[in-house]
Amino acid sequence: MCGIVGYIGKKQAAPIILDGLARLEYRGYDSAGMAIFDGERINIKKSVGRLKILENLTHDGKMMPGLLGIGHTRWATHGAPNNENSHPHFNEDETIAVVHNGIIENYLALRKKMTDKGYHFRSETDTEVLAHLLDYYYKGNPLEAITKVLHRVSGSYALGIMFADHPDEIFAVRKDSPLIVGQNEDGCFIASDVPAILKYTRTVTYVENQEIVRLREDHMHFYTVDEEEIAKTPVTIDWDANAAEKGGYEHFMLKEMYEQPKTVSDTISPRLKGNEIVIEELNMSDDEIRAIKKIHIVACGSAYHTGVTAKYVMEGLARIPVEVDVASEFRYRNPILEEGALVIVISQSGETADSLAALRESKARGFKVLGIVNVVGSSIAREADNVMYTWAGPEIAVATTKAYSAQLVALYLLAIKFAQVKETIDEIEFDGMLEDLKRLPDQIELLLNNKQRIQRFANRYIGAKDVFFIGRGIDYAISLEGSLKLKEISYIHSEAYAAGELKHGTISLIEEGTLVAAVSTQPALYQKTISNMVEVKARGAFVLAVTCEGNKEIEKAADYVIYIPETNAYFANSLAIIPLQLFGYYVAVGKGCDVDKPRNLAKSVTVE
Ligand code: F6R
Secondary structure, eight states, X not given: OOEEEXXXXXXXXXXXXXXXXXXXXXXXXXXXXEEEXXXXXXXXXXXXXXXXXXXXXXXXTTTSOOSEEEEEEEOOSSSOSSTTTSSOEEOTTSOEEEEEEEEETTHHHHHHHHHHTTOOOOSSOSTHHHHHHHHHHOSSOHHHHHHHHHTTOOEEEEEEEEETTOTTOEEEEEEBSOOEEEEOSSEEEEESSGGGTTTTOSEEEEOOTTEXXXXXXXXXXXXXXXXXXXXXXXXXXXXXXXXXXXXXOSSHHHHHHHTHHHHHHHHHGGGEETTEXXXXXXXXXXXXXXXXXXXXXXXXXXXXXXXXXXXHHHHHHHOOOEEEEEHHHHTTSOOOOOTTEEEEEEESSSOOHHHHHHHHHHHHTTOOEEEEESSTTOHHHHHSSEEEEOOOOOOOSSSOSHHHHHHHHXXXXXXXXXXXXXXXXXXXHHHHHHHHHHHHHHHHHHHHHTHHHHHHHHHXXXXXXXXXXXXXXXXXXXXXXXXXXXHHHHOOEEEEEEGGGGGGTGGGGOOTTOEEEEEEOOGGGHHHHHHHHHHHHHTTOEEEEEEETTOGGGGGTOSEEEEEOOOOGGGHHHHHHHHHXXXXXXXXXXXXXXXXXXXXXXXXXXXX
């Protein structure tokens, strides 16, 4: 969601900025722009649509010479995606340029104030007030102007700012929107996310809330909003830069699906020590685990779906009541958190605004928060009391696959650990579960290698209007994710239902040929789900079943069956989701959709 890249140094800025913005494309955007200082003045070029258009407009940046600049990909919030609303935004005499990620909540009041002072607005954005406010407070000292502005705005922001009469520096500022800065021997960089600058440097510094950075060609200085200089320690990024490249796959999504055996194994292995589960990051003694009375899981989207699965697994194995909330609901519903509650916030990006707000709400009430996070150093990782990382590496496709799979196994590990400590499972069950966990990566690989069969099936549904996913218990949680995968990337309307709920209204939508994907991985519920399949089949549905090897009886009720290998019923999600991810992917590819960057979506949802 909005990407920022800035550069000051010995090299031409525009190509570096365009390259960085291209690496942030996965975040989602609908227009792009950049401001470059050419030695005399700041020039801005903008375009609506894909970054390619801006690249063509500027001849890959060659038409915009200069050694410092800021660039932006915009995901529209205030005002349509058009040139006027695209960033960067200028003050009136075009001597100050600003790019912004986030939302200025009091922008209407500020806009009125600045209009009353005679300022003219060219766009409908909240960002433009920042450019005019900076102009208003600027008396030759950029840092002073920036701090004055920050004292007057509320909301969230990551900013890149440049002043024409300070051509030896650019500025970065952040509050509640991600921002990092980096340095190499040639210059300094600003970026919303590490992949944007990984090609140039591995030495990055995470900008904290309400910190200001002054970047020059050869050094960076950090300040508080009161202009006091502060010392910061850079970190070295140790990911493989190739992890953020497509590596021969047609799409990042396909590559990331294929990485699932590894990410699942990387998330499990470090926590298995001999025949023990050791989750050091949990920082909880056995007595503290036994004292947990309730678990609140809070997350958004697919991460929420892993939480729905975890409810069944945790309650089933450890007998701890679990409440799962969509983060945007949790934060405003005045949730009842009582003594003995553990809050778990799940997030791939670690930057999702609602999940972060839920974390803060829980902490403010005095409850400990465990973050299950993928992006190291992200806001949720930094603010949670304890962090259990999912070692999925950078996930670039907007639709999550490998991070989802890693979240699932992190949650299984927690559930088994809690169950063992609480003695709600015996040793034989515990050992059996560890064996099943260890087998998951190979089983996932096997399913991925059988992709042709799903591809052929998917090709038949490119023209589908509606698809329904049904399941009971954990299979319902799998259905939620299967349905989301399909709809978000193929734009085919799809819904997931608890299988027993269908006949309470939705079954009236089933017509001749409607595809119903029935997930049935829980042996105890096989018969019940078969009954629901028969109900929809009787009304004309074509039934695709995803079930476990050996459940031959399902063939009587299904038109097409995909079998998953045998595993513990609690872990079936990790296997059943693979054919459903592949199904969504191949339908979207067949329809010619932009699989990695579906319309209207952003990878990192940093606004409410
Ligand atoms: C769907 C998807 C989203 C995210 C959601 C939460 O494929 O990726 O639903 O799961 O936006 O994002 P994170 O996990 O970054 O908090």
